[in-house]
Amino acid sequence: MHELSIAQSIVDIVQANLPASGANLVKSVKIKIGQLSGVVPDSLDFCFGAITHGTSLQGATLDMEKVPFILKCRTCTTSFESEAGIVLCPKCGGTDTEVLSGTELQVVEIELYDEHLEKKTG
Numbered sequence: 001m002h003e004l005s006i007a008q009s010i011v012d013i014v015q016a017n018l019p020a021s022g023a024n025l026v027k028s029v030k031i032k033i034g035q036l037s038g039v040v041p042d043s044l045d046f047c048f049g050a051i052t053h054g055t056s057l058q059g060a061t062l063d064m065e066k067v068p069f070i071l072k073c074r075t076c077t078t079s080f081e082s083e084a085g086i087v088l089c090p091k092c093g094g095t096d097t098e099v100l101s102g103t104e105l106q107v108v109e110i111e112l113y114d115e116h117l118e119k120k121t122g
């Protein structure tokens with residue numbers, strides 16, 4: 001299951017970036033998913049929820065930003081959004097293209113609950 005290993009890497013990255021106290025609960029994790037990464041968001045969300053149960057990431061929401069597949073034509077320097085697998089420049093018809101975005105899968109932001117809001121005084 002592709003998404004399970006991806007969810008695990010996301011958890012690993014988040015835990016590596018958590019403050020040393022370990023007392024902070026993660027509110028949300030923002031990730032970027034390139035169109036070509038082949039990730040099914042619903043499936044990833046499910047796996048993330050399953051493997052974070054009982055950890056400091058329990059209940060954290062996975063905020064997924066989809067990144068379109070963008071190519072740049074080396075011949076005429078046009079940048080264009082493309083369907084996966086199609087590398088034909090719409091302007092000059094060239095196939096000498098380079099990938100600008102769409103293959104990434106990265107954690108971009110980790111939001112923690114504000115500890116001060118969690119503590120009740122009096």
Ligand SMILES: [Zn+2]
Pocket residue numbers: 073074075076077078089090091092093094
């Ligand atoms: Zn072109």
